[in-house]
Amino acid sequence: MPVDRAALESYLDASRTRRMDAYRDFLRIPSISGLPDHAPDCRRAAEWLADELRRGGAEHVSVEETGGHPVVYGDWLHAAGAPTVIVYGHYDVQPVDPLDLWESPPFEPIVKGDRLQARGASDDKGQIMIHVRAFEALLATSGRIPLNLRFVFEGEEESSSVHLDGWLAANRDRLAADLAVISDTGFFDGNRPAITVGLRGLSAAQIDVTGPGGDLHSGGYGGTVENPIFALATILAALKGPDGRVRVPGFYDDVRPLSEAERDAIARLPFDEAAYLEATGSPALHGEPGYTTLERRGARPTLEVNGIWGGFEGEGTKTIIPAHAHAKITCRLVADQRPEAIFERLRAYIEEIAPPTVRVSVRSLGGGMPSLMPIDHPATRAAARAIEATFGAEPLYIREGGSIPVGASFTGLLGLPVVLVGFTPSDEHAHAPNEWMDLRNFETGIRAVATLWHELASLPR
């Protein structure tokens, strides 16, 4: 069954002012999940969003307690025999500092040409609004939706989704579905539509090296005891080769190899390596031999040192052998690596190579599963058709280097395939000052989602 495009356009045309007013109202709520002072704002945003869902026609709408900021749930389940889709988004936003770099107050949305500028305009309030408006318009114009929808909007994505997994697990039975659609990603390279098929996972660790009982005078003791910073440097240097290949035994064992077809698809992505290099500010690109930059970023795991400290950091010189030294490490993982297994291999290797002249401890700082959705999965194909029909361009298929742990949550906890389809421009300043949404994407996104529901409804179950 195709979308009744004329009726949809007529409805959307008539409701434009109300749609933009609601979008701006949503953006005015400073729902910064990472700052405790903003907890009431997060709850206010949740209540506001629940009201919007009810007004749009969703049922069983509730603001659900999680132990942290609430989850907003709502559904529409009257398409008997059709698939059920969970729609995920998050109503919380990033902090706004540095405030002085904002051209306008972050929670006072302003329109500049085709841009709506405010914290959350893209990430992720704008994408939630696209879904709510598409749902409302379809229901208002057809009296029904072609499939069953469950909205799950969380309030802690920007602070590690601490309570989401618990809530999903506790509500597993109630959340029966066939697919999850996550709209928290964006376009590729400017405004070219994209479907994200891969996300990297994460395994984080801290290494603590202790030597002397306290800082020692390097004159009185230098040369007679191991230096913890040197021991740590030796350990870190052994984790990767100078070519960037990780040397932890077994690190690559569970990596699903890139198919030739996918390597071809990655090679066809519009990618300006010189511009990418310039954006990094590094003197040169660098990485695992045998892979292109985009493959290294999206399809290969990596190990990074995120921070290191120990001893004296001030001006001048302090002639000590420090008592301890520390480093933070994160491994980005790809399918089918598992965070716990990678951490255990890392720990075992470090313990094996650590010199006996210091004490070394390696502890996990958590992690998240990688995810990978085949390009030829029927749901991916449906999303591609919906995008092409509305944006007028075939989507690109990208493997993101970053992680959206919630994707792994829906797969791991609920056993659902996940389609990552989002509508923000690639330079939307998410997490940065002057975040913006392209209002043309916003409008076309509503049409794309309405089309997606029809495309997914016609899939064989």
Next chain:
Amino acid sequence: MPVDRAALESYLDASRTRRMDAYRDFLRIPSISGLPDHAPDCRRAAEWLADELRRGGAEHVSVEETGGHPVVYGDWLHAAGAPTVIVYGHYDVQPVDPLDLWESPPFEPIVKGDRLQARGASDDKGQIMIHVRAFEALLATSGRIPLNLRFVFEGEEESSSVHLDGWLAANRDRLAADLAVISDTGFFDGNRPAITVGLRGLSAAQIDVTGPGGDLHSGGYGGTVENPIFALATILAALKGPDGRVRVPGFYDDVRPLSEAERDAIARLPFDEAAYLEATGSPALHGEPGYTTLERRGARPTLEVNGIWGGFEGEGTKTIIPAHAHAKITCRLVADQRPEAIFERLRAYIEEIAPPTVRVSVRSLGGGMPSLMPIDHPATRAAARAIEATFGAEPLYIREGGSIPVGASFTGLLGLPVVLVGFTPSDEHAHAPNEWMDLRNFETGIRAVATLWHELASLPR
């Protein structure tokens, strides 16, 4: 000419109260050179000391401007044909924190049995007092001194002797001498007299590694650019072997080998390796193969990382590739290494091994020359005889792991051999709370110095 011991003892006996009162007055002046608020106290200590020298019979006494805390100069030059000796000490002291660990206020000296406790009691006001009192007593009892003396007491030893070299260089002609005697060292292992024959020098450097133009998201960029912390770790790990031997080419080229005689002397030093290990708090001792712990500490150069920092140091995880990473390094040097040459070799090696994917800069943070005085030098032999005659024990000959830059200054700028003879117990808490001087050492030290002038006076010039 021997000391007139009877006259000396009679004088010292009669002047004991005055001697102790003056010592305590000196200690009451909080001349902490490292704290700007105490600059007036440093000047007050200098003036007080100048008055003491005048009262004792020194001539040409003056408080000399240096650009920092003043130098106190005084001389007695009436021993025609006899050698001229420069006596060095410092009237400034270390800060006193942590104050709550002091059993009594640091600038209110108290006597506990044979101990005088106060900041500076040993380091170095006590040793200055030994010299001033020996001078005064010899002059009062003999009407003359058997050699020529120049007193040079500085006020910045505890804050890197910033202005001393400039003052020495500017006054080179005026400071003509044959020998310098520095009393800023102590005994070995309890209260066993010692002469320090070796001091390590220093060459300090900072390594700055820059990669990306700013911190990069490790998801979006991990695997495609070099991580500055990893590059720094690789560089540091290449500087030393796991056995502690420095791998910088040419590092050991200028090291004067230990003679068998000196190795035997070091092996005979009373040294409790288990107690030393326990004092470090490290799990094991460690160092360059082929050398004992005492040889590693005093007779071999070493390279230490004193501090390292870069990226995220907070709680939890921050998934970044940091823009830069930094480390501070000090090499302890032994004769005949030179700080500038060692720094240049270090810099050249680091530049050679630095990966081209980051920018690496290595800059000098200064240094100081090592010094080594032969055990069989006539001045060392004279000091040994003076100690044996007064303390009743043959001195040990030690190579200190630390550095007293002023030793190198007298050798380098004035061309003088340097004898390091001091009288503080080995556990005197210099630089720590509850610093103390053994008053028996103080008294015997006065006799030892008086004897030393006679021993040195009889040496052939």
